[in-house]
Amino acid sequence: MIAIDFTHDPQRESWIDSANEAGTDFPIQNLPFTVFHTGDGDPRIGVGIGDQVLDLRYCAAQGLLDAALVEPAQRQVLNGLMSLEPARRVQLRQAISQWLHVDTSTSQAVLQEGLYPQDAVEFCLPCQIHDYTDFYASIFHATNVGSMFRPNNPLLPNYKHIPIGYHGRASSVVISGTDVVRPVGQKAPAEEGQDPTRSPAALLDYELEVGFYVAQGNPLGSTIPLELAEQHLFGMCLVNDWSARDLQKWEYQPLGPFLAKSFATTVSPWVVTMEALAPFRVPEYQRPDGDPQPLDYLSSPENSASGGVDIQLQVSLLSKQMREKSLPPQSLSQTRFTNMYWTIAQILTHHASNGCNLQPGDLMASGTVSGPERNERGSMLELTWNGDAANPTPGTDRTPLQLPTGEERKFLGDGDELILHGFCENEQYRRIGFGECRGTVQPAR
């Protein structure tokens, strides 16, 4: 696990005033990475600080970085930094923290030249994502979804033994702010024996997820022991795994979700490093009595003690009508990443446990983060219980969502914007945030 050092000191302040304001996602204790351009389409790596982004390519050109860091810091993607030794990443974080500290010995005038207001830049995908894998690691989500479709058998026998996952589509991972076109696809026949139909997805949904990027990878045929898994984690982000439930229902047997997912997956622009998250590591999810212990390759004292990450998550919706009336987004749910049945280290170790080679920049997503309460459900499917008032299940609340405009939602409408937030907060350390992950639904073409 990464050591707590001076960069985490909650008293530490920056000479950039906005980084010291209460409630900022990006105090000097955070320093998330991103990739951005300033309107010219020339992407470079940046670091978030207050309401600014510091151009790391510029800093490298100014001679501020160690020789070994210059080349990876000047790329258009984070993959080079991701593939560094963990100690090098700590070194880079400490250097940046020193530049931005109130008592910096580095010229503020020089650094000032490399700062851009965040609201004046365009964000890009932070890295080349070679492979994207989506998991299913919230037992509350898996139980909710299973209850709708297999009421007598909500959780399959493998769930408590395997971090269930599937390969996702890497090409359609897009950066926050990218519009999402409602997909068209096949839907199950209305009655058995009839032909399926094809039309725009009616049951379009979001999934509130947390993603992590792989740092150093492993060669094909080798594995990553759980004890070493944390060294292979670079940082975390927010993920919206847009899902077309009607397409999924018809296509997904026997080989899993495909076109119901591959039309878009949105990631947040900021990658919050594992170094920044060190003060927010918590014990793994406490499995209820009677649940099986994971097999040996998924068990370690360190994972039990600090494999969790205490991220608080929020999702909200802004409809077209709400936007036109200048209403604020409506909160749909709030949950915590501590609700996950599997830790990110277990997920990574399992992924490589068959000899599968991981590569720097691979993206793994948690699956929908849902908690035990109704207001902790991370998808519309769960919030409106499949929007299916005709098929009630005892104890579930199937009222459609009411928006302040009088609109109702069982699933997403055209023009709806979904906004994910995440942050870490505890009594001892400075609050850090993940920024936003946004996307607006456009009508089917």
Add this chain to the structure above:
Amino acid sequence: MIAIDFTHDPQRESWIDSANEAGTDFPIQNLPFTVFHTGDGDPRIGVGIGDQVLDLRYCAAQGLLDAALVEPAQRQVLNGLMSLEPARRVQLRQAISQWLHVDTSTSQAVLQEGLYPQDAVEFCLPCQIHDYTDFYASIFHATNVGSMFRPNNPLLPNYKHIPIGYHGRASSVVISGTDVVRPVGQKAPAEEGQDPTRSPAALLDYELEVGFYVAQGNPLGSTIPLELAEQHLFGMCLVNDWSARDLQKWEYQPLGPFLAKSFATTVSPWVVTMEALAPFRVPEYQRPDGDPQPLDYLSSPENSASGGVDIQLQVSLLSKQMREKSLPPQSLSQTRFTNMYWTIAQILTHHASNGCNLQPGDLMASGTVSGPERNERGSMLELTWNGDAANPTPGTDRTPLQLPTGEERKFLGDGDELILHGFCENEQYRRIGFGECRGTVQPAR
């Protein structure tokens, strides 16, 4: 569909004698692309001709190519050539065919400098595969597998309406000749309520598949009408989709195959272009009376008339003992790609039908190619009917495979080498081949 032109003339001969020999996979009518190096790890694009490979980077440096082709021809991967306009690809093929023709006006002495014996070079992955998708397009395979695990319901209701597919793992796609390490993984508990176990896969299998590479892609949110699908196909190859059946059985519900597949997928080094395959296009699979017609977006007169590709396929096995006794590989099965329920154009169009963006170099594989007869089954699972003599199904032959050494196989043993072959042959045109797709199973680590 691509026009037949002078490059397909069966009388056409090359000044490279080996290209004119009966039975060669690589006559002047073929000209498949590959990527190779000569022991120095410096990959370049090549073209197969007889028992030689022509270095296209060298040809470009000699000024033999049009200006627009020089840069893509000099890359270390085929992605640049893949993204060319279809007319440019035809132009390139015609130029290469002219260089190698007996009556070439290009200096043979110059070209000779760019030739390497195929058995003296190392082959590399032919392109950067951004995303890999595996389908399930043989109804015979789907019915066989379904019969074993769902005897009363072998074919799910969606099968005849959707080209079923799933996202595969791109990072573990390897070039022919790469050893395959037997994966270790979780297996279902012996009895309900017990814990699963973890050990090397016992039911390791191959799957005989055909792959195709995407040429030009499509932007996210757009689709590719079936009428235009052929323009987005670059060429075809052989694929061995190694599968760990015991891992798959335990992990695959509800989200599909994952670690049972992601330990290795082998592709052949040669990419046989759609131009070379033009003389072997045949009508799509003749669906039995009573089967539903595909929905409109998967129907076109051209697809019906010539959407099929008549590739003959063979798979053989060479065990360690057989190799030590210098015995030849034993044939396991022979089948034809005309057995596929869905055409490659339908597969591509379906993949993009939700707005998913395809990219040059994306690999799509057919799924196991099995035909109606026992000796046309494309996997060990089907040949030995799950190796499961304790659970007989009427009418199935569950005798283990007998090897000439007296060894028996229900699934693959350590040291077993699998060899796939493919070729196209008809009465009117010159036979062309796909070369080999090989891989040897190494013991679990």
